[in-house]
Structure formats: C-alpha cells, structure tokens
Amino acid sequence: MADLTSDFVGIKSPNPFWLASAPPTDKEYNVRRAFGAGWGGVVWKTLGLDPHVVNVNGPRYGAIYGADRRLLGLNNIELITDRPLQTNLDEIKVVKRDYPDRAMIVSLMVPCEEEPWKFILPQVEETGADGVELNFGCPHGMSERGMGSAVGQVPEYIEMVTRWVKANTRMPVIVKLTPNITDIRKPAEAAMKGGADAVSLINTINSITSVDLDLFAPEPTIDGKGAHGGYCGPAVKPIALNMVAEIARDPSLGQIPISGIGGITTWRDAAEFMALGAGNVQVCTAAMTYGFKIVQEMISGLSDYMDSKGLTSVDQIVGRAVPNVTDWQHLNLNYVAKAKIDQDLCISCGRCFAACEDTSHQAIAMSADRTFTVIDEECVACNLCVNVCPVEDCITMEAMAPGLVDPRTGKVVEPDYANWTTHPNNPASKAAE
Amino acid sequence: MSSDAFTPGIVPARLEAEAYADHFSDLHPRLDAHEALVAADRCYFCHDAPCITACPTDIDIPLFIRQIATGTPDAAAKTILSQNIMGGMCARVCPTEQLCEEACVRELAEGKPVLIGQLQRYATDHLQEQGVHPFSRAAATGKTVAVVGAGPAGLSCAHRLAMLGHDVVVYDARPKAGGLNEYGIATYKTVEGFAQAEVDWLLQIGGIRIEFGKALGREETLESLRAGHDAVFLGMGLGGVNALEAEGSDKEGVLDAVDFIADLRQADDLAQVPVGRDVVVIGGGMTAIDAAVQARLLGALNVTLVYRRGRDRMNASVFEQDLATSKGVRIVTHAVPRAVIGNGAVREIEFDYVDEAMAPTGQALRLAADQVFRAIGQSLVGEGLPALEGRKIKVDDAGRTSLQGVWAGGDCAAGGDDLTVTAVAEGRDAAMDIHKALTGAAA
Numbered sequence A: 001m002a003d004l005t006s007d008f009v010g011i012k013s014p015n016p017f018w019l020a021s022a023p024p025t026d027k028e029y030n031v032r033r034a035f036g037a038g039w040g041g042v043v044w045k046t047l048g049l050d051p052h053v054v055n056v057n058g059p060r061y062g063a064i065y066g067a068d069r070r071l072l073g074l075n076n077i078e079l080i081t082d083r084p085l086q087t088n089l090d091e092i093k094v095v096k097r098d099y100p101d102r103a104m105i106v107s108l109m110v111p112c113e114e115e116p117w118k119f120i121l122p123q124v125e126e127t128g129a130d131g132v133e134l135n136f137g138c139p140h141g142m143s144e145r146g147m148g149s150a151v152g153q154v155p156e157y158i159e160m161v162t163r164w165v166k167a168n169t170r171m172p173v174i175v176k177l178t179p180n181i182t183d184i185r186k187p188a189e190a191a192m193k194g195g196a197d198a199v200s201l202i203n204t205i206n207s208i209t210s211v212d213l214d215l216f217a218p219e220p221t222i223d224g225k226g227a228h229g230g231y232c233g234p235a236v237k238p239i240a241l242n243m244v245a246e247i248a249r250d251p252s253l254g255q256i257p258i259s260g261i262g263g264i265t266t267w268r269d270a271a272e273f274m275a276l277g278a279g280n281v282q283v284c285t286a287a288m289t290y291g292f293k294i295v296q297e298m299i300s301g302l303s304d305y306m307d308s309k310g311l312t313s314v315d316q317i318v319g320r321a322v323p324n325v326t327d328w329q330h331l332n333l334n335y336v337a338k339a340k341i342d343q344d345l346c347i348s349c350g351r352c353f354a355a356c357e358d359t360s361h362q363a364i365a366m367s368a369d370r371t372f373t374v375i376d377e378e379c380v381a382c383n384l385c386v387n388v389c390p391v392e393d394c395i396t397m398e399a400m401a402p403g404l405v406d407p408r409t410g411k412v413v414e415p416d417y418a419n420w421t422t423h424p425n426n427p428a429s430k431a432a433e
Numbered sequence B: 001m002s003s004d005a006f007t008p009g010i011v012p013a014r015l016e017a018e019a020y021a022d023h024f025s026d027l028h029p030r031l032d033a034h035e036a037l038v039a040a041d042r043c044y045f046c047h048d049a050p051c052i053t054a055c056p057t058d059i060d061i062p063l064f065i066r067q068i069a070t071g072t073p074d075a076a077a078k079t080i081l082s083q084n085i086m087g088g089m090c091a092r093v094c095p096t097e098q099l100c101e102e103a104c105v106r107e108l109a110e111g112k113p114v115l116i117g118q119l120q121r122y123a124t125d126h127l128q129e130q131g132v133h134p135f136s137r138a139a140a141t142g143k144t145v146a147v148v149g150a151g152p153a154g155l156s157c158a159h160r161l162a163m164l165g166h167d168v169v170v171y172d173a174r175p176k177a178g179g180l181n182e183y184g185i186a187t188y189k190t191v192e193g194f195a196q197a198e199v200d201w202l203l204q205i206g207g208i209r210i211e212f213g214k215a216l217g218r219e220e221t222l223e224s225l226r227a228g229h230d231a232v233f234l235g236m237g238l239g240g241v242n243a244l245e246a247e248g249s250d251k252e253g254v255l256d257a258v259d260f261i262a263d264l265r266q267a268d269d270l271a272q273v274p275v276g277r278d279v280v281v282i283g284g285g286m287t288a289i290d291a292a293v294q295a296r297l298l299g300a301l302n303v304t305l306v307y308r309r310g311r312d313r314m315n316a317s318v319f320e321q322d323l324a325t326s327k328g329v330r331i332v333t334h335a336v337p338r339a340v341i342g343n344g345a346v347r348e349i350e351f352d353y354v355d356e357a358m359a360p361t362g363q364a365l366r367l368a369a370d371q372v373f374r375a376i377g378q379s380l381v382g383e384g385l386p387a388l389e390g391r392k393i394k395v396d397d398a399g400r401t402s403l404q405g406v407w408a409g410g411d412c413a414a415g416g417d418d419l420t421v422t423a424v425a426e427g428r429d430a431a432m433d434i435h436k437a438l439t440g441a442a443a
Helices: A028-037 A085-098 A114-126 A155-167 A185-193 A234-248 A267-275 A285-290 A294-309 A351-359 A384-388 B019-023 B033-040 B050-054 B061-069 B073-083 B087-093 B105-110 B116-128 B152-163 B194-203 B222-228 B257-266 B286-297 B318-326 B420-439
Strands: A006-008 A011-013 A017-019 A041-047 A061-065 A071-076 A103-108 A131-135 A173-176 A198-201 A205-207 A210-212 A217-219 A229-232 A258-261 A278-283 A337-341 A364-366 A372-374 A395-399 B144-148 B167-172 B208-212 B231-234 B254-256 B278-282 B302-306 B330-332 B335-341 B348-354 B360-368 B371-374 B406-408
Touching (some): A006 A278, A011 A103, A028 A041, A071 A285, A085 A114, A198 A234, A229 A234, A234 A267, A258 A267, A267 A278, A278 A294, A337 A372, A337 A384, B033 B061, B033 B116, B050 B061, B061 B073, B061 B116, B073 B087, B073 B116, B087 B194, B144 B222, B152 B167, B152 B194, B152 B208, B152 B420, B222 B231, B231 B420, B254 B257, B257 B286, B257 B371, B278 B286, B286 B302, B286 B371, B318 B330, B406 B420
Parallel strands (some): A017 A041, A041 A103, A103 A131, A131 A173, A198 A258, B144 B231, B167 B208, B278 B371, B302 B330
Antiparallel strands (some): A006 A011, A061 A071, A071 A229, A210 A217, A337 A395, A364 A372, B348 B360
C-alpha cells in the first residue's frame, strides 16, 4: 500500500481525494458518512449570507446517458446552501473536531464587496476549518445576482475579491474557476495576482441536457419552463483536463497549485488530472451516482498504480505529463504510424470498416469472410478505427521505424524530428538553420 | 377415477389441475421495456451485419434493435415485418441459436449473443397488440392468385401478393389457418392463441380470402386452380408421415407425433389429453423434441427419445436437446427400432444399437412403452404435382416449378431448411416473382 498522504497548500489529508463543494457536502450527516467511507477531505457546500437562498421545488438535475443508462453527464440548477449560516458553521466545527486528520475546506460566496467577506471569514476561521474556496464558478441562479460565475468571468473582480480575502484571513485561499470563459489562463492569472494559494477547476459548464419533446421544454423542467444549469460528470472530463493543463504548462502562472475537478470517477481519472498538474482532486458526480464508497476503489487503484511504478508519494505523479503537453505546431510530422488489427481479438463487427470507408480514408479492406485488414497505402493513422472498435487493444497504432518507406507517401520515414514551423508548405516557416 | 404419473396405459389427467397452466406457460416470457432496453444496448450495430446474413428473411436486425434502443419499438416492428410478415411467430420458434444469434459478434466475443429473438418479439408484440397493421394495398391489378396451404409459406406469399394489389384465394385442408404454426408447434412456444391472432392481424391487409376444408387432390385440383387463377402458389407442406420400419409397428399405441402435437394445440383442456406412462419418441428433429417434452409436461413418468445417429446429427438444435433433457427426457442415440412388442397394444419396444455407419453393433435395448410416437420425418403427398427433386417439388431461386404459372415454397419445396422462417422467405420471394410475371413490373 503506497503512501497516499496529501499536502495541498499546507492542508493535509490522508489521501488526495476530496469531495467537491456540492450537494454531497451540504450538511453534517452527509460529511460524516463521507469521512466514514474514507474521503480525504471535503469542500463544504458554499455558504452565503443570511437570509439563505431557496431552491426550486421541482427537479434540480437533468442527465444524459450512455448504454444501459450509464450516467455520463449531470446538470444541476441547485443553488448554494439553503440553510442558515450559523447552522452550517456549527456543523462544520463539530465534524472537524471529530475528524481532525481530514481536510475541511469551506466554500464561500458573498456579494462582491469587502464588508461581507470581512464579516464571514472570521466566523469560518472559528470553526477550525483548514481553508476556504471562493466560489467564482457557479453558472446558474447566483450569477444572475452578480455572484458565482458573474465574478469568475471578470478577471479584475477575481483579483480584487481574492485580495480582500487574503487580507482578512490567515487560512489558505483556493479560487474556484468557471469554465464558461474563452481562456482559462486569464482568471487563473487574476487569482494568482490577488494572492490566491491555489486555483480549483473546473466548476460546471452552462448546459441544457435535453428537451422534453411533448412539452417542448428544456429539462429539468419546472412547471413547463427550464433554465440552463451546470454540467458535470464523466462527459466534462476532457474539457477539464485541457483547462488544468493550460494553467499547468503556462510559465507565467508560476506553477500555481491546482485542485483538479471535472468528471473524476475512478482512480485513473484522478491520476490523469494529477499527471497534468493537479496537486489533488475533487469529486462530486461519481459520488452522487454511486455513493461515497467509490473512494475505496480510488484509494486501492491509485495505491496499486503507484506501487507498480515504484512511486512513494503522490507528489511524484503531479505534473509529470505537463512537459508532454505542447502545441500542434510542435508535433513531430516525421512520426508515421499505421493501424494494425489483431485478427485473434477481432470479432468481425466491421465498425472500423464502416467508419473508415464512409467517413475517413478507405484504408480498411473487408473480405467475403469478414476479415478486416488495414491498407497501409491508404492509412493516415487517424485512430478512428481504434476509437470505434468495441474490443480493447484489438486495433493498435504501430509506429513505423525510421528508414522504412511509408507505402502511402512513398517516402522514407525520417529519424529526425521535424514540425510545422519548418515545413515547406508553411508560408511562415523558418528555414532550418 | 383419478390417475397420476404411475398409472399404466394411455390416460388423461396425470397431473393436478393447476399444474397444466404452469407446465405449458410461455417458454421465454417476453422482455419488459427495461429488459428490452438493456438487451438492445448490447448491439454493436455491425457493418453489413452477420446476423442479417444468417436470417433467412434478411431482417435488418441492427436497425430494428437501434429503433428499440431509441424508444421506437413500432418502427422496429415495421422493419421486421416488412421483411418477414410472420416476424412475431419467428421470434418465438426460430432456432436463433443456429441463425442470427449464432452469427452475432458478441457470441464470438463473449459467448453471449444479443437476444435478437426476444427483442424481435418485444417489437412485434408491441405493434401487433395495438391492432395496428402498418401495410396497405397497392392499386388493384385485377389479377387473382391461388395459394395452396395457409401455413407460413402460403400466408407470407398471400400477404405480399395482396399488398402488391392482387386478389388472393387461399385453400387449406384444415378448419383453421396457420399450418404448422397452429397445428405443429409445441404449446409453450406460442401461448395464448398467438398463432390465430397473428393470422387475424396478417389478414388485415385485405384482399385475401381463405377457403377452409379444401385440399389439393380432394376438393381442388391443380388444373382447376390454374384455370381459375392467374397464378398458383403451392405451400401445402408435407402431409404424410414416414412409416416406422419395425416389426409390430401397427400395434395400438404407436402414433404419429404430429397428431399428438396437433391434438395438444387444439385441446380446450390439456388435462383431457391422454398420455402414456412410459413414452418412447423415435426421431431427432423438432417434432420429436416437441412431442417428448410435452409428454413429460403432461405427466408421463418416463419419456425416452431415441435417435438412430449421434446428437450432433440431430435436426433439433442443441438448445432444444438441452430443453428436453432439462424437462427430464432421456435421449438415447445410435439405436434403431427393431420390433414393437405387445399383445394388441404396445408394451415394449426393442432397438438395435448401431455405429456411425448405421451397422448393428450386436447390442440391443429394450424399453417399456405404452405409447410410441413416430417422428421420423414427413413426406409430400399428392398427385399431378410439378416435377420433383428428390421427394419434394423442384423449384428455382424464384420459387418457379416445372409448370408454367405455378410456384412453390415452404416445406413442400426442395431446398432450404424446414423452418418457419425459411417458409416465410420462400413465400415472400415467390410472391415477388409472381408479381413480376403478372405485371411485368419489378416491384
């Protein structure tokens, strides 16, 4: 069993798996169950000023599904806590007292003025909480009132509020970013300038999950109407991974610590976020889908992975894939691969053929007895056949060794790296020196 | 006097009254909506799917399963029924494990094919139970076609012809339509009067008249049908039962399995169908299995199915063989009946064991038997028929016989397996060719 102990901006937890600020961390009962199941920390559901907000009394969630109703994406229109501030503070205090080894972060959202922050921060400190997370991400409801993503979409506001918070508390400050912007690096930079100890991302994405075709209303539908909600779950993971990587690989952001969020469902998802620069991860939809017990698979999976790689600390995973994230123009154009179909694994469904023949490069041949083979003369190694094949590892992309002739182009595979910046077809290419 | 499993002789009511409904209930209860979605999600939507190739009626299986998965089972049913108008019955009786489901790539991948047959039933039941008939007739052509036999081949042919605008008269020797669907299939495969419901649904197309009690060579002749109609389709199946070549096979209690199965299907009260205590079924096809299993379900104490070759040569599928053994039928292979023994009525039956080359091994088997069912195949009967190939009517790929204006399909025609689905395909294809011949049009 590898040591999974995590230290994120000075906040210690027995593992890097936190529950994100969301319905699962709304109150003492849930959080006690989460800690009982083994979660390393929680970000308590966002507190605001009294009088507390109210939620709709109809459906709060909408979903999209994969095969067998596997929940792939979840949308919500729930607001921040709808309980009195003091109730939450009292519960935070007793839970932290009973679980001193777990991370207790408190998410906050108050109006965009300094006084409310001066008012609420000392009360949070008094609970013994380990840190605060500023909710600049919530995209529905609160944003209509000038909070949440309404702040997160204006870098100047992020910087200003972060500075107020840092000036009024000794606790570490994590700024939670909204993905509903064009360039995630701008709000991250603003948080850094304001003195944030870390950023966390992504919050949910503006979304309508489906439309009721009888009512002609978006779902979830409240009395015939629907409003956009925040999208999360496995479907958003690729978007979140990219945004995490964009921040992690930007030298001007000074390697600001990142708490990774967005569709993390398994240990592998968590490890991927960490490899792209997240110091720890936060989970919500997976717990809402399967219950708190899933953390046990995350713990065992990450531990087994670290043991198999000879890693002794989670920090050794963090950022290891960042140097390999680059821009398209720097990809090696001399690298040539070809698809290869393992005939022993092939079940002859023909999906690779349909995909390639109809939508790609006509590079797969089909025989009368349903044997599918790659035509190297046509294959551009696009990978679509790999992606649509229902059998794992049946189709693989095999690199051609330098010196061989690519049957598609008739050219020898060059051993040297060469990219678009020096390619003769690039009008802006610079001649190799 | 009440009887039970131990009562000797051929007697009714061996079981408690309530046991019959249980024993003869639906073999595969239909999938509910949730089960259908789960099953449909497993389909890979293969390119040029092998299941389609394996289906004698070429149903676009991946398309209809996708239609189920997207919540449109009635569209799925139309996909099925446009290729196979008896898709409902075929979903119940097709040996799918030897056809579409054997070809399913998930059979290769996991040994567990997509449940194609059960999904087909889900879709067709969904449509047919609403009483919806999704096909309509083309403008009348003024042509009439005689169809002999209201079984799967004849009704399939008749429906397609009616849809194309022809008027059809179907002649059937029996008092009900359906052929083997009505008279020749085990009760638990088509419960609750499905065969007749399907016929009624099929006839909603209009333009089809059925003349019951009219058999070829009895009330009608081929000459008169040819004279009175623009074309004739022969789909009367196999009316004769092959004889048992064993000494004493004329003894009382030696019966045809097809009659036993028909009596069961037509019985208002299964408790009134008599069955032996020690039943022996001779044969290795679906009829033999259906008779043996149902004899057990009626309460026979011992049921033995005896086949002259090995299990791998049996026409009954492995699924059917396993069904029989699971119901307590003993299967004996490599044994040929030599003599039926008894004083008037059968008491025992003696077999010679044979090797793979059918040569006697010198060993014998003697089984107690108060009821023996012959299920060693059926044969074509009739005179003045078109030219034969072997013991069946010779047809070309379009179902044309040696006689001008006469087509044939189903079990009475040479070529193809003797399956409901094959009969449906042959009837449909012959109809298309008849249409072409009568109108000069490609449909």
